Amino acid sequence: MAKEQQYDQETQHSKLMIDHDYDGIKELDNPPPPWLMMIFYGTIIWSVFYVFYYNIFDGPSQEDEYNTELAEAKASVPQSTFDETKITLLADAAVLSEGEKMYASKACDACHGVTNIGPNLTDEFWIHGNNIANVFKVIKYGIPEKGMTPFKDQMTDEQIQQLSSYVISKMKGMATANTKGPQGDKYE
Amino acid sequence: MEQQTFYYDNKIVRMFGGATILWGLVGVLVGLLIALQLVFPSLSFNFSMTTFGRLRPIHTNAIVFAFVGNSIFTAVYYSMQRLLKTRMYSDLLGRIHFWGWQLIIVLAAFSLALGYTTSKEYAELEWPIDILITLVWVVFGWNMLGTIAIRRVRHIYVAIWFYISTFVTIAVLHVVNSLELPFSLFKSYSVYAGVQDGLVQWWYGHNAVAFFLTTPMLGLMYYFLPKAANRPVYSYKLSIVHFWALIFLYIWAGPHHLLYQALPGWAQSMGVVFSVMLLMPSWGGMVNGLLTLRGAWDRVRDTAVLKFFVVGVTAYGMSTFEGPMLSLKSVNAISHFTDWTIAHVHIGGMGWNGFMTFGMIYWLWPRLFNTKLKSEGLANAHFWVGTLGMILYAVPLYWAAITQALMWKEFTPEGFLAYPNFMETVTQILPMYYLRALGGALYLIGFLMFVYNVIATAKSGKLIAEEEASAPALEKVSSKRQPGESAHRWVERRWVPFAIFAFVAIAIGSVIEIIPGLMINANVPSISSVKPYTPLELTGRDIYIREGCYTCHSQQVRPFRSETERYGEYSKAGEFVYDHPYLWGSRRAGPDLAREGVKGGKMYKSNSWHYNHFLRPQDVNPESIMPAYPWLISDAIDMDIIPAKIRAMKTLGVPYAEGYDQLAVADLKKQADEIALDLKNNNINVAADREIIAMIAYMQRLGADISKSETVSK
Numbered sequence: 001m002a003k004e005q006q007y008d009q010e011t012q013h014s015k016l017m018i019d020h021d022y023d024g025i026k027e028l029d030n031p032p033p034p035w036l037m038m039i040f041y042g043t044i045i046w047s048v049f050y051v052f053y054y055n056i057f058d059g060p061s062q063e064d065e066y067n068t069e070l071a072e073a074k075a076s077v078p079q080s081t082f083d084e085t086k087i088t089l090l091a092d093a094a095v096l097s098e099g100e101k102m103y104a105s106k107a108c109d110a111c112h113g114v115t116n117i118g119p120n121l122t123d124e125f126w127i128h129g130n131n132i133a134n135v136f137k138v139i140k141y142g143i144p145e146k147g148m149t150p151f152k153d154q155m156t157d158e159q160i161q162q163l164s165s166y167v168i169s170k171m172k173g174m175a176t177a178n179t180k181g182p183q184g185d186k187y188e
Numbered sequence: 189m190e191q192q193t194f195y196y197d198n199k200i201v202r203m204f205g206g207a208t209i210l211w212g213l214v215g216v217l218v219g220l221l222i223a224l225q226l227v228f229p230s231l232s233f234n235f236s237m238t239t240f241g242r243l244r245p246i247h248t249n250a251i252v253f254a255f256v257g258n259s260i261f262t263a264v265y266y267s268m269q270r271l272l273k274t275r276m277y278s279d280l281l282g283r284i285h286f287w288g289w290q291l292i293i294v295l296a297a298f299s300l301a302l303g304y305t306t307s308k309e310y311a312e313l314e315w316p317i318d319i320l321i322t323l324v325w326v327v328f329g330w331n332m333l334g335t336i337a338i339r340r341v342r343h344i345y346v347a348i349w350f351y352i353s354t355f356v357t358i359a360v361l362h363v364v365n366s367l368e369l370p371f372s373l374f375k376s377y378s379v380y381a382g383v384q385d386g387l388v389q390w391w392y393g394h395n396a397v398a399f400f401l402t403t404p405m406l407g408l409m410y411y412f413l414p415k416a417a418n419r420p421v422y423s424y425k426l427s428i429v430h431f432w433a434l435i436f437l438y439i440w441a442g443p444h445h446l447l448y449q450a451l452p453g454w455a456q457s458m459g460v461v462f463s464v465m466l467l468m469p470s471w472g473g474m475v476n477g478l479l480t481l482r483g484a485w486d487r488v489r490d491t492a493v494l495k496f497f498v499v500g501v502t503a504y505g506m507s508t509f510e511g512p513m514l515s516l517k518s519v520n521a522i523s524h525f526t527d528w529t530i531a532h533v534h535i536g537g538m539g540w541n542g543f544m545t546f547g548m549i550y551w552l553w554p555r556l557f558n559t560k561l562k563s564e565g566l567a568n569a570h571f572w573v574g575t576l577g578m579i580l581y582a583v584p585l586y587w588a589a590i591t592q593a594l595m596w597k598e599f600t601p602e603g604f605l606a607y608p609n610f611m612e613t614v615t616q617i618l619p620m621y622y623l624r625a626l627g628g629a630l631y632l633i634g635f636l637m638f639v640y641n642v643i644a645t646a647k648s649g650k651l652i653a654e655e656e657a658s659a660p661a662l663e664k665v666s667s668k669r670q671p672g673e674s675a676h677r678w679v680e681r682r683w684v685p686f687a688i689f690a691f692v693a694i695a696i697g698s699v700i701e702i703i704p705g706l707m708i709n710a711n712v713p714s715i716s717s718v719k720p721y722t723p724l725e726l727t728g729r730d731i732y733i734r735e736g737c738y739t740c741h742s743q744q745v746r747p748f749r750s751e752t753e754r755y756g757e758y759s760k761a762g763e764f765v766y767d768h769p770y771l772w773g774s775r776r777a778g779p780d781l782a783r784e785g786v787k788g789g790k791m792y793k794s795n796s797w798h799y800n801h802f803l804r805p806q807d808v809n810p811e812s813i814m815p816a817y818p819w820l821i822s823d824a825i826d827m828d829i830i831p832a833k834i835r836a837m838k839t840l841g842v843p844y845a846e847g848y849d850q851l852a853v854a855d856l857k858k859q860a861d862e863i864a865l866d867l868k869n870n871n872i873n874v875a876a877d878r879e880i881i882a883m884i885a886y887m888q889r890l891g892a893d894i895s896k897s898e899t900v901s902k
Binding site for chain 2: 026
C-alpha cells in the first residue's frame with residue numbers, strides 16, 4: 001500500500017475529497033480529463049452543424065440520396081443493343097454448355113426439378129410455347145401470376161438467349177422422380 | 189453521536205447471486221444452441237419450441253433480464269446496505285422482489301417457448317407478465333427508496349445515483365412501450381402501429397440497453413471496482429458530469445436503430461446526433477473506472493477479480509465507441525441488418541455485463557461465506573478462456589458482417605446484382621458462424637469453471653447471513669443548501685429532488701421524440717391503396733409473430749439501389765399504418781420480406797413454392813439454414829379467436845366495417861379455400877383450415893398494396 005500512497009503524492013491532481021467516504025470508498029478531486037471534455041464539446045458542435053445542415057437548411061434527404069444513386073447507376077451501365085424480336089435458337093456446343101451452367105447457377109432446378117413447383121421442362125408439352133422467342137420471354141419477364149420469376153434484372157439478354165437455347169434443345173428426357181406430368185400443348 | 193449496531197442481510201445477496209449464476213448458465217447454453225442452429229438447421233429438431241425463432245428471444249431475455257437482472261440486484265442489495273450503513277428497508281419486500289423476479293423468468297421461458305410473444309425485441313413478454321413485471325418493479329423501487337430514506341450516511345454515492353436512474357427510467361420505458369390491447373388471456377396487440385410502434389419500441393429497446401445493461405452496471409462498477417482495487421475513485425467531478433450527461437442524452441438515441449428506414453428525417457437526425465454526443469458520457473464511466481486503478485496495476489496481474497473488471501470496463505469502452513460509429517448513417521447503411529450488430533451487443537453482453545458480473549461474484553463470494561476463493565488459478569483460467577471465447581465470437585462475426593454487406597451491395601458492370609441469390613451471401617459466411625459457435629463454446633467452458641469455483645467456495649465456508657455493522661445515527665440538518673455547499677453536494681443528500689431531477693432528465697428527450705410521432709399525422713403520409721389485412725392474412729401475421737420469423741427476416745426495404753434492385757420499391761411509412769405491432773425486424777439472416785407479395789415483383793413466389801418451402805426449406809434451397817415448419821400443416825387455424833382479434837384491431841383504429849367481426853370467419857374460409865384450390869391444382873392436397881394457408885396468405889399480401897396504386901395523399 002505504501003507504494004500506492006507514494007504514487008498519489010508524486011502525481012498531480014490527487015487530492016482526496018474531504019468528507020467523501022462511502023463504506024471506505026474515497027473520491028479524488030481530479031477534474032475530468034481535458035481530452036475527454038474536448039471530445040464532448042466537439043461532438044456537441046458537430047451535432048449542431050449536422051442538424052442545421054440536414055434538417056434546417058434542407059441538406060439531401062435519404063430519398064434525394066437514392067435518386068442520385070439511381071441516376072449515377074443509370075449513367076454508368078451500358079445500354080443493351082440486343083433486339084429480342086430477331087432472336088434465334090443457338091446450337092453451338094460451347095453456348096449450350098454456358099446455358100447449362102446458368103441453369104444451375106440460377107437454381108432453376110429448385111422449382112423445375114427437385115420439387116414440382118414449376119412445370120416440366122423435359123417433355124414435349126409446353127404451356128407458353130417452345131420456340132426461342134416464347135421461352136426467352138418467359139425467362140426474361142416471368143409469369144408473375146404463376147410465380148415464375150422474371151430474370152431481366154439478373155441476366156443479360158445474351159445470357160437469357162443462351163439459357164433458353166439450352167432449355168429447348170438439351171433438356172428433353174431429363175425428367176426426375178419429382179418432375180411434373182405433361183401440361184399445356186404438345187409440340188413436336 | 190449515538191453509535192448504532194445493525195445487521196446487513198447477506199442472505200438476499202446470496203439468493204440473487206445464485207440466481208445470476210443459474211440463469212446465466214441457461215442463457216449461455218441457449219445462446220450456444222442457436223449459434224449452432226445457424227450452421228446446422230436440423231438442430232431445430234422439426235419441433236416448434238426448439239426453432240431459432242422461439243429460442244432466440246429466450247436467449248436474449250435470459251441474458252438481459254435473468255442473468256444481468258439478477259446480477260444488478262445482487263450488486264444493489266449488497267452495495268446499498270453498506271453505502272448507506274443500514275439493512276435493507278424491508279426483508280419481506282426483498283423476498284417478494286426476488287421470488288417475483290424468478291417467477292417472471294420462468295413464465296417468460298415457458299410463454300416464449302409456447303410462442304406467446306409481442307415480437308417487440310426485449311419486450312416480447314405478453315400482457316399478463318408485463319403487469320407482473322410492473323408490480324415487481326414497484327416492489328424493488330419501494331425497497332430501494334425506502335432503504336435510502338432510512339440511511340445513516342448523509343450523502344448518496346454515485347453508485348446509487350445510477351441505481352435511482354435505473355429504477356425511474358425502466359419504470360417509464362416498460363409502461364409506455366408495453367401499452368397493448370389484450371384480445372385473449374395470453375395475447376394482445378400493441379396500441380401503436382407501424383412507424384410509431386417502431387419509434388416507441390426502439391426508444392424502449394435502446395434504453396433497456398442504457399438503463400438495464402449500463403447504468404446499474406456502472407453503479408456496480410463504482411462500488412466493486414474501487415473496493416476490489418482499494419483505490420479512491422479517480423474523479424468525483426467526472427462522476428457528476430458523465431452521470432447527468434449520460435442519462436439525459438441516452439434517452440434520445442433510440443432512432444439510430446431505424447436509420448434509412450421509413451422514419452421521418454428529423455427523428456433519424458436526433459438518433460444520429462445524440463448517439464454521437466453519447467461518446468463522452470459513456471467513456472466517462474470507462475475512464476473513471478480505469479483511472480481508479482492507477483497505482484494498482486501491478487495487482488491486476490495477480491488478481492482475477494481486477495482482470496475481469498479491467499476487461500469488462502474496456503469492453504464497455506469499445507462498445508460505446510462502436511455505438512456512435514454505427515449510428516452514423518453512412519456506417520449504418522453497411523452494418524445494419526448484418527451480424528455487426530450481433531457482434532457489437534456481444535462485446536457489451538459478454539465483456540461488460542458478463543465480466544463485471546464474474547468479477548463481482550469472485551470478489552463477493554469469499555466475503556459472504558467468510559472464506560477464500562476456492563481456486564484463484566481456476567478464476568484466472570476462466571478469465572483467459574472467457575476472453576479468448578469473446579474474441580473468437582466477435583471477430584468472425586465482424587468479418588461475416590462486412591463480407592455479407594459488401595456482397596449485398598455489389599453490382600456487375602452490366603448493372604446487375606453480383607449476388608442476386610440471397611443464399612450465396614449466407615453460404616459465404618457460414619465458416620464464420622462455425623468459429624463464432626466455437627467462441628461461444630469457449631465462453632461456456634469458462635462459465636462452467638466459474639460455477640464450479642463459486643460453489644466450491646461456498647461449500648468451503650459458511651454464509652454470514654447476518655453481518656454485524658455499526659454506524660452513528662444520522663443527525664438532522666437543515667434541508668436548505670448551506671453556505672459553501674455546492675448545489676450538487678446539496679442534492680446528493682436530498683434523494684427526492686434527486687430522483688425528480690433524474691426523471692426530468694430522461695423525460696425531456698422522451699417527450700420531444702415520442703409525442704410528435706404519436707400526435708402529428710404529417711409524420712406518416714397515408715397511402716390510399718393500403719388496406720387492413722383480411723382475417724386470414726391477420727391470422728398468418730400472428731403466426732409469423734408466434735414463430736419469431738422477424739428474428740431472421742426484416743420487412744423494411746431501405747432506399748438503396750442494392751435493396752430496391754433485390755427486393756423492390758423501398759418501404760414507405762404509410763404502408764404500415766395497420767401494423768399492430770410493426771415487424772420491420774433488425775437482422776437479415778434471410779432475405780427481407782417487405783415485398784414478398786408483390787405479383788411480378790422480384791421476390792414473388794407461387795403458393796406451391798411457399799408450401800414446399802415451409803415444409804422443407806432445404807428441398808427448395810439445398811443450402812438454406814431456415815428451419816422446417818411441419819406443424820403449420822398439421823395444426824388447424826383457431827377460428828374461435830378471429831372475432832376478438834377483429835374487434836381489438838377495430839378498437840385500435842383499424843377501419844373494419846361495423847359488425848365485421850361476425851363476418852370475418854366466413855371471409856377467412858373463402859380466402860383459404862381459394863388458396864387450397866390453387867395448391868390442389870399444383871398437386872398439393874392440404875385442408876383449407878391449416879395454419880400454413882394463413883401463412884401463405886400473409887406472404888402473398890406483404891408489400892402488395894402499394895403496387896396497386898402510387899397515390900400518396902397527405
